[in-house]
Amino acid sequence: MIKERSSGLLWINYIRAIAAFGVVLVHVAADVITEWGAIPNSQWWSANIYDSLARGCVPMFIMVSGALLLPHQDSMRDFFRKRVNRVLVPFLTWTILYLIWKKVFYKPDLGLAQSFGMAIDGGVWFHLWFFYVLAGMYLVTPIFRIFIAHASRAQVGYFISIWFILGSFLPFLDKLVRLLGWPGFQLDLSVVIAQGFIGYFILGAFLIKYARPEWLRSAGIVWTGCFMICLFGTGWLTARSGSFKETFYDNLAPNIVLYCASFFVMAKFILTAVEERLPSDCKAFIVLLSKASLGIYLIHPMIIDVLDKGRLGLVLKSNEGPAWIMIPVLAGVVYFVSFFIIRAIQAVPFLRRIV
Numbered sequence: 001m002i003k004e005r006s007s008g009l010l011w012i013n014y015i016r017a018i019a020a021f022g023v024v025l026v027h028v029a030a031d032v033i034t035e036w037g038a039i040p041n042s043q044w045w046s047a048n049i050y051d052s053l054a055r056g057c058v059p060m061f062i063m064v065s066g067a068l069l070l071p072h073q074d075s076m077r078d079f080f081r082k083r084v085n086r087v088l089v090p091f092l093t094w095t096i097l098y099l100i101w102k103k104v105f106y107k108p109d110l111g112l113a114q115s116f117g118m119a120i121d122g123g124v125w126f127h128l129w130f131f132y133v134l135a136g137m138y139l140v141t142p143i144f145r146i147f148i149a150h151a152s153r154a155q156v157g158y159f160i161s162i163w164f165i166l167g168s169f170l171p172f173l174d175k176l177v178r179l180l181g182w183p184g185f186q187l188d189l190s191v192v193i194a195q196g197f198i199g200y201f202i203l204g205a206f207l208i209k210y211a212r213p214e215w216l217r218s219a220g221i222v223w224t225g226c227f228m229i230c231l232f233g234t235g236w237l238t239a240r241s242g243s244f245k246e247t248f249y250d251n252l253a254p255n256i257v258l259y260c261a262s263f264f265v266m267a268k269f270i271l272t273a274v275e276e277r278l279p280s281d282c283k284a285f286i287v288l289l290s291k292a293s294l295g296i297y298l299i300h301p302m303i304i305d306v307l308d309k310g311r312l313g314l315v316l317k318s319n320e321g322p323a324w325i326m327i328p329v330l331a332g333v334v335y336f337v338s339f340f341i342i343r344a345i346q347a348v349p350f351l352r353r354i355v
Contacts (some may be wrong), residue, residue, distance in 0.1 A: 010283065011271035011289035015064055015264070020293040022057030023339070024300050025050055025331040027127070031308075031319045034329065036244040040321065041343055045235065051249065052231040056260040058130060059251050061293075062137065063204030063264055067139055070148045070205035083138050085353065091131040093354040094298045098125040101302060104310075133197050139303035140198070148205050156206050163199030166191050169254045175247055198251070203261060213264045219265035226259035229237075245334065287341070288339050295342030295355030296335065303334045303341075 032039065033046035102125070103110040118124045122132050131197065148156065170187055180186040233248040233255070243339070248255060274281060307316040318327045346352045 009068075009288070010275050011267055012068065013287050014062055014271045014275070015060060015267050016293040017289035018267075018284055018298045019057040019060040019064075020176070020289070021331065021335050022054035022060075023055040023297055024126075024335045025327070026057065027301065027304060028318045028331040028334060029327050031053075031317060032323045034244050035319065036238050041317075043053070043323040047318075047327060048231060048234055049324075050052055050327050052227055052234065055249055056110065056251070056256050056263065059197065059200045059256065059260045060263065061130075062133070062200040063260060065134070065137065066204030067174075067208035068203035068204075070145055070201070071209065073145060073149065074154065075159040076142050079142060080138075087131065087134055087138070089118060090294060090298060090354050091128070095119050095128060098128065098302075101125075101305075105305075105311075125301060128165055132140065136196075137198065137201050144202065144274075146197075147251050148202075150271060152212055153206075156202065157196065160199060160203055162191060163194040163202070164254065164257060167195045167199055168252050168257050172247070172253045176237075179241065179245065179247060199257070200260065203257075206266070207264050209259065214270050215265050216269050216283070219262040221257050223262035224268060226255045226262065229255040230259065289339060292339050292346070292355070295345065296338040298355065300334050300338045303337050307334070 029047045029051045032043060033051050040176075051166055099110070099115045103115075115124075122129050147159075151159075166187070166189065174184045174186060230248045230253075234245065237245040237247055247253065250256065278286075306312055308312065316330050316333065318330050320326065342355050345355050
């Protein structure tokens with residue numbers, strides 16, 4: 001999503017474009033997936049299929065950033081200067097825009113002090129949490145660049161393994177057994193450096209360097225298996241609990257980690273082969289979608305809100321009509337309306353920095 005160096009890596013642009021659509025699809029499906037018990041099962045399962053397919057879209061952006069940033073070396077001054085231009089300016093601008101949006105449409109009594117508090121704790125709008133994660137990634141990037149530059153494949157793999165076990169598998173298992181009504185557990189072993197989204201950052205750098213074509217078949221099997229686990233695991237846990245449970249949807253769930261890793265491997269080799277057969281116009285359009293991915297991420301909740309509330313006289317909701325049709329259609333409308341608005345913003349020199 002964030003615009004980094006991707007020249008010569010056209011498949012990275014494809015991942016960005018696909019992941020941006022995945023984010024839109026997840027948010028469009030939310031109105032249906034959260035209505036377990038209040039809608040027909042066929043409607044809910046349609047949303048579950050789309051949501052399970054699109055899971056991992058945000059971690060994929062983090063993997064792409066790690067793949068492009070960590071192997072590169074430049075001065076700390078240059079690195080942070082670029083981050084201010086590419087991340088901080090859009091974040092601050094859209095935080096203000098969403099605060100205005102919230103005041104106009106939802107909280108007319110929203111004051112300056114409350115707005116500032118929301119901006120600090122990430123409560124302005126649901127999708128802006130991603131920038132707080134990015135900020136953390138970027139603060140440690142100069143340190144992890146040294147690690148990636150000098151560590152062996154085994155050492156990087158060791159770090160990823162620790163992260164997967166301590167930051168993904170064990171917390172997921174603890175959460176799952178508690179939901180099933182069994183005694184939970186918490187391993188009293190604090191390895192803070194291998195927690196959270198940092199593992200995706202390192203994983204992207206690892207896979208872009210070490211992934212091999214012979215991994216492709218295994219990656220396809222893992223990807224399919226993780227999709228099925230997400231799909232039927234969510235259905236099983238939701239039915240058992242009597243309300244929607246997103247445990248298998250969690251960005252740090254082990255099935256999502258493996259889903260993202262396998263998709264990244266498939267993208268690296270399949271999309272590289274596909275691009276050789278694509279017309280130049282098609283390639284150019286995909287690059288435009290990729291360059292607009294940050295802006296699409298930022299603006300699409302406004303488009304969803306406008307359509308959901310009928311603010312322009314047209315109401316489009318994913319939970320009105322057959323979900324298997326409405327979800328992808330509405331996602332496509334939101335995605336491309338967002339894209340064309342962002343392209344218009346990018347055409348204005350003094351505005352392009354905000355997207």
